[in-house]
Amino acid sequence: MTDTEGRPGVGGAAWAALPLLAALLGAAAVAAIAIGSTGIAWGTVVRVLASRALPAGWIDLGGISEAEQVIVWLIRTPRVAVAALVGGALAVAGTQMQGLFRNPLAEPSVIGISQGAALGAVVTFVSGLAAAAVFWLPLFAFAGALAALAAVHAVATRAGRTPVATLLLAGIALGSLSTAVATLLISLSVVNWQVANEVVFWLMGGLDNRTWTHVWMCLPPVAMGAVAARWHTRDLDLLLLGEETAASLGVDVERVRRTMLATAAMLTGAAVAVSGVIGFVGLIVPHMLRLVLGPSHRTLLPAAMLGGALFVIVCDLLARTVHPPTEIRLGIITAACGAPFFLYLLRRQRGGFAAP
């Protein structure tokens, strides 16, 4: 049958996409570590990474300076790793929210979830909790994201349906409220300039000065979120057909809905905790992939994880290199890509999932 032109992914192409995305992701990661204010040869990057991954003595690091090793392993690798985790988390969270709300415009930053997480993060800074122990920051970001998502869901959903307009309006209102409260907290603690700077960082979104601590901070929730998402792939497919159909096929709709909300909030919280508000990743990536792979979450979710990581690594590379020596904020790059795309989707699709 060749009647599936609207969906090239039907058949084998869907599975070819995952190895392809993984290969591109690997290449982009190496490139992002190699390129920067100090250029480093690709071979050097690969050797330093391999020397860390393999048992000591297997890789000869002769000819590579101490400075190069530090730049590769302590400066650029953690930044790229955080970019990959943040991108994967946001893209998976976006995919889940779109399934949950049956609406391709649902995305963590668009419907105010990222701003809720940022508010949670700001609270830990202003209160000094972030300095006290490393886990408070992701925990509060998660709590903020969960509160925001529960609020948007409660306001915008009536009888299992979430109209686009209500969802977006509720999200905008909640996002603005969260940002306003966060800004208020900055103003109140303005005596402490370091705190104020950090808050500004959260609100703009960026990956400067990320260390291995940040990688370890967001790795567990992202991994847990990814497993939970995989756990529910078929439930998400079924929910796209409507709650009644899903229930009649054995889905415990309320339980799945609660788990999905918590998972999406955990992924968003983990991402925001280490990078601030990075917009539109969860919108662009799943949508592009859906056009190629079709709507089934079986391949869509893992592809979103890889594609999101790839997208944020490339955007962060642009942020670092477009206008040296100044860095452009990563959030500005993703918004510059994402906002026009969002408007295009809003104009063309009116909230439908239909292929073009």
Add this chain to the structure above:
Amino acid sequence: MSLRLDRASLRIGARHLVRDVTVEAAPARVTALVGPNGAGKSTALRLMAGLWTPTGGRASLDGTDLPRLPRRLLARRISFVPQDTHVDVPFTVRELVTMGRHPHLRRFDDPGPTDAAAVDAAMSRADVAHLADRLVTELSGGERRRAVIARSLATGSNVILLDEPTANLDVDHVIETLTLLRELAAGGATIALALHDLNAVSRWADTVAVLQDGRLRATGPPAEVLDDDLVASVFGVRVERLAASDGRPALVFHRRRAAAG
């Protein structure tokens, strides 16, 4: 499998959507729920499907109360086809039908050869095998309805409940759909459907239950139940019966108090 409502009621707030309704859907039979809009057909059907729990009375499958059956087991026994089969997500027909295997699959399991065989059998039974790789979003209303019925069959359930399965279908698709349901009943399946077309009911159903204002008015074979007085009092129309070529009466409806024919 025999599906029963025993004096079942569903009350939301102070309002009864159905009240004291007793209906039995038996194996190898097509049971139709009829009544004017708002009579409680769809509600009664959802109680029978176990999607809603009665606030009074019982809903049971072979004597077991539906709320006592685990959700996944229930999904393997009873399937439900909603009135609105519109799908705005571009799944292929095969993907859609494969979703019927959900209650048989465990977490992290992918559909295996057994599931593929059940899906293939269901698609041929509902005559959508040739559409397997087409997108659901591109099917006609009749094809989509058959694809959804195929999904019901893929669950392996022997009880199929359908809410207005002929709504928005062209006449040939109406006949096609009802013929398929008759064939499934002939194979031993328990079929129950909400239907507003009295002609279709009198031609295709074995048993009819007439609902009015949430209560059961009458139940039995259509030829006995749908007499002139009942149709007049429930639907407010006068019936004229014409002989069709197959020897069964075709019903024509007139406004009451129109000139006598």
